[in-house]
Amino acid sequence: MPLPCLLVDHPRYQEHDTGSQHPENPSRVEAIRQRLRSGPLKDRLLVRESAPASRAQCLAVHDESYLFRLEESCLMGLTAIDHPDNQIGYDSFEVALLAAGGGIAAIDLLERGEPGAAFSLNRPPGHHAESDRALGFCLLNNVAIAARHWQSAHGRRRILILDWDAHHGNGIQNIFLNDPEVFYISIHEHPTFSFPGTGFAEENGAKAGQGLTLNIPLPPGAGDREALEALECLVAPALAAFKPQALLVAAGFDGHADDDMSGLLYSTGLYGRLGIMTKRWGQACEGRVVSILEGGYHLESLAASVEAYLLGLSDD
Amino acid sequence: MYVTNYMKRSPVTARPDDTIAEVKTLMANHHFRHLPVVGENGRLLGMVTDRDVRSAYPSSVLDERHGKDELLKVGQTAICEIMSYEVVFLPAFATLDDALVLLDRHKIGALPVVDGRHQVIGIFSIRDLIRAYTILFGLGERGSALVGVKDDGRPRPLTRIVQALEEHDIHFSRLVRNKSGLSGGGAPAISIRVNTMNLRAVHQALEEVGFVIDPMRPEKL
Numbered sequence: 001m002p003l004p005c006l007l008v009d010h011p012r013y014q015e016h017d018t019g020s021q022h023p024e025n026p027s028r029v030e031a032i033r034q035r036l037r038s039g040p041l042k043d044r045l046l047v048r049e050s051a052p053a054s055r056a057q058c059l060a061v062h063d064e065s066y067l068f069r070l071e072e073s074c075l076m077g078l079t080a081i082d083h084p085d086n087q088i089g090y091d092s093f094e095v096a097l098l099a100a101g102g103g104i105a106a107i108d109l110l111e112r113g114e115p116g117a118a119f120s121l122n123r124p125p126g127h128h129a130e131s132d133r134a135l136g137f138c139l140l141n142n143v144a145i146a147a148r149h150w151q152s153a154h155g156r157r158r159i160l161i162l163d164w165d166a167h168h169g170n171g172i173q174n175i176f177l178n179d180p181e182v183f184y185i186s187i188h189e190h191p192t193f194s195f196p197g198t199g200f201a202e203e204n205g206a207k208a209g210q211g212l213t214l215n216i217p218l219p220p221g222a223g224d225r226e227a228l229e230a231l232e233c234l235v236a237p238a239l240a241a242f243k244p245q246a247l248l249v250a251a252g253f254d255g256h257a258d259d260d261m262s263g264l265l266y267s268t269g270l271y272g273r274l275g276i277m278t279k280r281w282g283q284a285c286e287g288r289v290v291s292i293l294e295g296g297y298h299l300e301s302l303a304a305s306v307e308a309y310l311l312g313l314s315d316d
Numbered sequence: 317m318y319v320t321n322y323m324k325r326s327p328v329t330a331r332p333d334d335t336i337a338e339v340k341t342l343m344a345n346h347h348f349r350h351l352p353v354v355g356e357n358g359r360l361l362g363m364v365t366d367r368d369v370r371s372a373y374p375s376s377v378l379d380e381r382h383g384k385d386e387l388l389k390v391g392q393t394a395i396c397e398i399m400s401y402e403v404v405f406l407p408a409f410a411t412l413d414d415a416l417v418l419l420d421r422h423k424i425g426a427l428p429v430v431d432g433r434h435q436v437i438g439i440f441s442i443r444d445l446i447r448a449y450t451i452l453f454g455l456g457e458r459g460s461a462l463v464g465v466k467d468d469g470r471p472r473p474l475t476r477i478v479q480a481l482e483e484h485d486i487h488f489s490r491l492v493r494n495k496s497g498l499s500g501g502g503a504p505a506i507s508i509r510v511n512t513m514n515l516r517a518v519h520q521a522l523e524e525v526g527f528v529i530d531p532m533r534p535e536k537l
């Protein structure tokens with residue numbers, strides 16, 4: 001029997017207004033919804049609604065002054081925060097809270113005993129957001145907030161975050177840089193070429209978190225072969241040695257060959273392979289796996305890749 | 317742009333009649349490998365390096381007793397006997413490019429920087445040069461990406477790029493025209509370090525003015 005697909009979504013994700021020309025726009029989640037509803041996953045789809053992350057849940061990751069600044073910027077009618085990349089509208093703060101709540105809701109569902117492949121279909125993405133500022137289309141660090149919730153609400157202290165978005169998740173890395181309980185692994189396009197310019201292989205954590213950051217940069221033009229080699233030879237042994245109690249996936253799909261936001265050339269099939277691998281890795285922590293949407297800007301390939309990933313994650 | 321922004325100011329200097337032993341201690345205490353040697357008026361006479369000092373001492377194969385005497389004698393020698401008088405220096409208005417050319421041409425690790433009266437005001441090392449270019453090129457800063465375009469051979473490519481980027485309010489910190497291409501043996505190309513994640517907007521702005529994006533892929537191993 002295949003697992004159900006626990007899809008955490010919210011209709012208000014459409015209301016984060018980034019203007020008419022922005023690659024991170026409402027059509028992204030809409031394209032994924034339509035694909036999942038009409039394709040091979042339609043019969044195993046369980047859609048649940050996200051709820052806004054609480055102040056305390058956000059404060060576990062972000063500075064209070066930044067949260068005020070973000071909320072104010074939206075309510076004052078500013079169109080961007082910290083950089084023109086980070087477009088905002090009047091509703092963006094509330095939508096960002098819902099996006100941060102997506103991972104939390106998925107975790108609570110799993111912990112309540114609902115079996116399934118859990119995926120938070122949220123926007124805006126989060127992995128570039130730092131504790132004190134927005135960056136790279138990201139306002140709140142959804143994955144980091146979810147990790148802190150998993151630790152504090154359910155006592156799963158040892159968490160592994162796997163990030164295969166085409167870009168390095170500087171925000172996640174910095175938030176957990178010194179943390180001895182959270183292992184951050186990222187496969188991304190090499191920082192010399194790719195935004196944000198961090199994630200060199202020699203960045204491997206600090207202080208008590210030394211060795212608990214693993215960066216695997218790939219050159220422009222790298223594809224499935226290079227990614228699979230990294231996953232099998234570097235990620236799998238690191239994961240087995242760390243023995244996490246829960247696995248969070250920063251699932252970005254902008255490494256797809258059709259996606260113009262990176263120079264990586266992944267196929268749709270690679271995301272299927274990632275789903276199968278992630279399912280296998282999750283078995284070592286009793287299926288406690290939650291995937292949270294990051295990037296992915298080519299609508300058709302984004303939708304197809306999410307579907308392939310979820311098929312791999314939920315198939316038996 | 318200027319070496320004075322990155323040099324070490326008011327450096328430790330030596331006098332020509334300082335002994336080798338004194339200079340050796342001075343270098344060890346301050347972790348310096350290059351000391352400008354100045355005259356009474358503070359004007360530059362030459363340089364003494366840790367290598368000059370080391371090679372003044374006898375080789376360690378000498379027998380111990382002989383070695384000790386020799387050591388003492390060398391230590392009391394004035395540095396004017398071992399320093400280099402070929403005075404290569406940078407004027408206060410020298411640029412980083414000037415420093416690079418001189419450091420490379422003379423194969424030395426550091427250069428004294430002098431004012432109009434040839435008084436030493438600083439010292440500029442290869443390390444300072446690396447730090448300066450790292451800052452100048454915006455390397456290691458969060459929030460940038462590298463974009464390459466093929467040099468189409470049409471006139472004024474850099475002007476067209478800058479205009480296109482500025483019209484779209486896309487900020488950048490570096491624009492380099494590379495005659496030998498961006499990957500091995502390629503055709504001429506231009507690379508731009510842009511301060512945005514929105515590469516789609518960058519590509520569109522450049523394609524609108526006729527450029528072809530260079531994917532900058534390394535040669536397959």
Ligand SMILES: [Zn+2]
Pocket residue numbers: 165166167252254294295296
């Ligand atoms: Zn991304």
